[in-house]
Amino acid sequence: MEAIDVIIAKRDGGELTDEQIGWVVDAYTRGAVAEEQMAALSMAIVWRGMTRAETSAWTRAMLDSGERLDFTGLDRPTTDKHSTGGVGDKITLPLTPAVAACGAAVPQLSGRGLGHTGGTLDKLESIPGWRADLTPEGMRRQLGDVGGVVCAAGSGLAPADRKLYALRDVTGTVESIPLIAASIMSKKLAEGTASLVLDVKVGSGAFMKDIASARELAETMVAIGTDHGVRTRALLTAMDTPLGRRVGNALEVAEAVEVLSGGGPSDVVELTVELGREMLRAAGLQDARDPAEALRDGSAMDSWRRMIAAQGGDPDAPPPVAAEQRDILAPATGTLTRLDAYAVGVAAWRLGAGRARKEDPVSAGAGIELHAAPGEEIRAGRPLFTLHTDDPARLEHAAEVLAHAFAIDGPEDRLPLVIDRIG
Structure with a gap:
């Protein structure tokens, strides 16, 4: 095959064959297709789109570019969750041990953050001693012993996606739902989980700003999972306002521990429970204990402590504290x-x-600590935000943004926490 033929076929609105897709992804990964040619093909896909069959084939080609994990033979079914990311989204932290406490094995391969959304590994690496890197054998052993693991994805999983994403990032071709869906799903399918629940965020703090585009992405990913034999479902959830009351790595770990202790903000608890129930149903554990009970009775906390200790962390260590704090006060009562x-x-x-x-x-x-959520009463002169930083020069720059981040006694137009279910 020739790359130019594949580019022209998609440029002119044609549907690429499985053979064309498999060849071009493999050849690009090996360096046989030039960067500018794959950039041209990516732009053609942005403009022309892809059918369900093309998207599934593109995912399969990226999946086939690397190794796959295999967790068959465990004494419990595997299930995983993926979030498209948001502000204060620490749900993986209480969710993984809660679902593990209810009888499923949860292999969570996570990443580090880039931009305004923090990564799960960044949060966990604020725990003294905790390490992100595990071998596949170490993951399997921990799943058998503890039931849950959160760690870094190895470089051998979907290397085509890593190379292609870097290209898309610098060529203005990130905003393609088929390419976004294939990127996410190639990595999740490589994990080897038997079932998957997707948390697709909607709102200003999410990649998808409106419900229609979020629903399209969710439906595309559910279709890919189904086509590859993985039981997949999705929730559309709100990200117009932050999740919980704390945003930042160690701050979010502390809030997750509050949830695991039976407390914590109601929205974090609700989403943890809703996603946990979906994961257990997807895993075929309809009669399992309820995640809400695991949070209440301490069994989720027990799983958390074992998970952290298994990866070298000290679950009793005090969290890191920033050197500087500053309160931003509410300007009015309402x-x-x-x-x-x-x-x-x-x-x-x-x-x-x-x-x-x-x-x-x-x-x-x-x-940042948030001292109120939308719908709550605030009083003039009382703290609305508390800023935490190691560099006092950063405080004014953060305060400038927050001055326009809120409204008092204005019109309310909030999304429900769980907007829709798909699959």
């Missing part, structure tokens, strides 16, 4: 009617909780 997730995320990033480039360090203790 009802908080808006709290913009994106603005809060940018402010946390400016404080040092996120990174602009993948090689940038993050500050474990940096972030």
Whole structure:
């Protein structure tokens, strides 16, 4: 085959064959197709789109570019969750041990954050001693012993996706739902889980800003999972306001521990329970214990402590604390009617909780405490936000963003926490 023929076929609106897709992805991964040719094909896909068959074949080609994990033979069914990311989204932390406590095995391969959304590994690496890197054998052993594992994805999983994503990022071709879906699903399918629940975020703090595009992405990913023999379902969930009351790595770990202790913010608890129930149903464990019970009776906390200790972490260690704190006071008394997730995320990033480039360090203790959520009463002169940073020069830059992040006694137009279910 020739790359130019594949490019022209898609440019002119044709449907690529499985053979064309398999060849071009493999050849690009090996370096036999030039960067500019794959950039041209990616742009053609952005403009022309892909059918369900093409998207499934593209996912399979990226999946076939690397190794796959295999967890067959465990004494419990495997199930996983993937979130498209958002501000304060620490749900993996209480969810994984809660579902493990209810009888499923949860292999969570996670990443580090880039931009205003923090990564799960960044959060967990704020725990002294905790390590992200495990071998496949170590993952399997921990799943058998503990029931849950959260760790870094190895470089051998879907290497075609890693190369292609870097190209799309610098060529303006990220915004294609088939390519986004195939990118996410190639990595999740490589994990070897038998079932998967997708948490597709909607709102200012999410990649998908509106319900229609989020639903299209969710439906595309559910179709890919189904086509590849993995029981897949999705929830559309709100990200117009941050999840919980804390944004930042160590701050979010502390809040997750509150949830595992039977407390914590109601939205974090509700989403943990809803996703946990979906995961157990997808795993065929309809009669399992309810995740809400696992949070109440301490069994989820027991699983958490074992998970952290199994990866070298100290579950009793005090969390890192930033060197500087500053309160931002409410300017008036009334009802908080808006709290913009994106603005809060940018402010946390400016404080040092996120990174602009993948090689940038993050500050474990940096972030923001939110003292009210939309719908709650606030009083003039009382703290609305508390900023945490190791660099006092960052405080003013964060405060500038937060000055426009909220409204008092304005119109309310909030999304429900769980908007829809798909699959």
